[in-house]
Amino acid sequence: MRHPTAAAELADRLWQAVAGGDEYAAVDLLRKAAVDGADEEALLLEVIAPVQRKAGDEWAAGRITVAQEHATTAINERVVATLAHRAAAPGRHPARRGRVTVGCVDGEWHAFPARLVAEVLRLRGWQVDYLGARMPTAHLVAHLHLTNPDAVLLSASVATRLPTAHAAVTACQAIGVPVLAGGRAFGTDGRHARALGADRWAADARGAAAVLEAGLARPGPAAIRQVADDLPHLADQEYTMVVQSRAMLVKQTLVDLETRFPAMRGYDDAQREHAAQDIAHIVDFLATALYVDDPEVFTAFLTWTARILEARHVPARSVALGLDILAEQLREFPRALVLLREGRTAVVDRPTRPTRPVPGPHLPV
Template sequence: MRHPTGAADLPDRLWQAVADGDEYTAVDILHKAAADGVDEETLLLEVIAPVQEKAGAEWAAGRITVAQEHAATAISERVVATLAHRRAGPGRHAPDRGRVTVGCVDGEWHAFPARLVAEVLRLRGWRVDYLGARIPTPHLVAHLHGTDPDAVLLSASVPTRLPTAHVAVTACQAVGVPVLAGGRAFGADGRHARLLGADGWAADARGAAAVLETGLARPGPAAIRQVADDLPHLADQEYTMVVQSRPLLVKQTLADLETRFPAMRGYDDAQREHTAQDLAHIVDFLATALYVDDPGIFTAFLTWTAEILEARHVPARSVATGLDLLAGQLREFPRTLGLLHAGSAVVAARPTRPVPGPHPKA
């Protein structure tokens, strides 16, 4: 980490302040570090970003609540804002590298990674229009018409946003603006960004800055294309059928689980709602894996789900039961059935961990 000797504990100190919900101490830690000579990009990417990642990991492990994780994110966002305000003022140089738009695809709530990218690009001399989370594609395109940026940077963290991201990529390119994709949804190596036709991909903020320095060519008339041009496997209609059947699939699987596990009939409303949400997420990731024809999206989600359930004292075997019940309803769809069988195999291969509590949950 590039900062003065004695400041190596910055991430730990910041995490303690964030974990305590102490926004003022968090701001003070960062501002003192900046005054001591730690450059702002380092603070953003090597101090604040790891703290935010730790908040997510602590929630996944069941060591902090959803509310605490949200509070940590809110503090991180305000800390970033105070650094930006500290930078502004008399003597500030006007951006001269060009203009870019940064934001999240529609439906994507995790805006913090995009915010870090926006601030790093501003530090490097770009004029940035930061649009935040959940940008409806028509509104994004309208913004591009009015600003004509050199590029649009689209962020997506959750793979289930990939179909929406695909629509956004093609819409931006259709109006002549190249797209640089980033975020975990696009894969650790950017494979899904390439599959969906993005003009570039970056793993992080520094990578995004490097791509922009090289430059992205503006799309020509050939950029106007249909979804099937990128994803010919969608001709089998399995993705469409699963998406359209989602409510019925969740409802029927929930009913079948009650038959398989009579104890579920004693669930209260909150427990039933949580189980239905778990099933809905499984169907969503199943549909996304069908969309991009990548079993890894589905199996990775199931592995993560099993770990989350076990951290909350729910047996992971309930996931396998839910997959079996879904397979029974979707037996006429070969690609879908293959994904469900792959998911069942991954869940079955996990080490069995003793979990207290009598009630299984999908």
């Protein structure tokens, strides 16, 4: 954009359109801006991306429903498609740099960030194979065999996808394709990308473009390695045992919560199901924190969950109580106990001032 204020004003107008469910107004707004000379990359990253982030923030604050947030995403995707089709006009942005594959790791539903990266790279002259959400690793590797790209860009927004991301990183490197990781699951500083052995990490689309333009060396035979080579702490088997015990942990925690948290006795079936989902997510994030040996993965999710619950008039103390119950069940797991204690402290002592939520699964309560 020619000026940051222009981008902010355009983002405000786009938000009004998508929040009102007016796809045609949203598309017309961005199409007109492009025709008037607005930079397409700036429209993607400085107008559409902030609107998408706002949708998540509004849902987290309880001001829009899950359905409204999904509708906003769907409209934004069609707006992006409109810009992409315009950019794809013959001769406008010819592929001249090389070929890359962009997609989300298996299980990752949040494909919008990867889509933005793919479109920015196309604008910069890359031939992009965009594979979308939830790409099974076996099919990803098969695609790489067929296309032999210069690099594969793997996106993950939710930290619980990190174990699957690890498998994808090692599988891609094993066939000689370098991996550029991106998305909030890998940490705001990329520490999880480094821990899982990714060749590089980028914080955003422009960062990813800069890494590719600088060049990524293809991994050699040394890239073929086992999980323990990257994460030796997994030898204690705590991660494996928690994952294998997931169903039992969720069931017992739900039973004990009903005894110790009397309000749950009045829950209807839908509320009980939501509570069970919340507990399952807590167990999943605990397992992921054990996998990467990083307490912040767990504490950040818990404080986010507490804010979401309170925005929906569910006492956050239920989270602390749930952690106590899990600690009783996992008393033979020293690393898990440390994580549960730190998580409880984070929930109880969290700041009361509004803070921006970290990405997590949609937890309707």
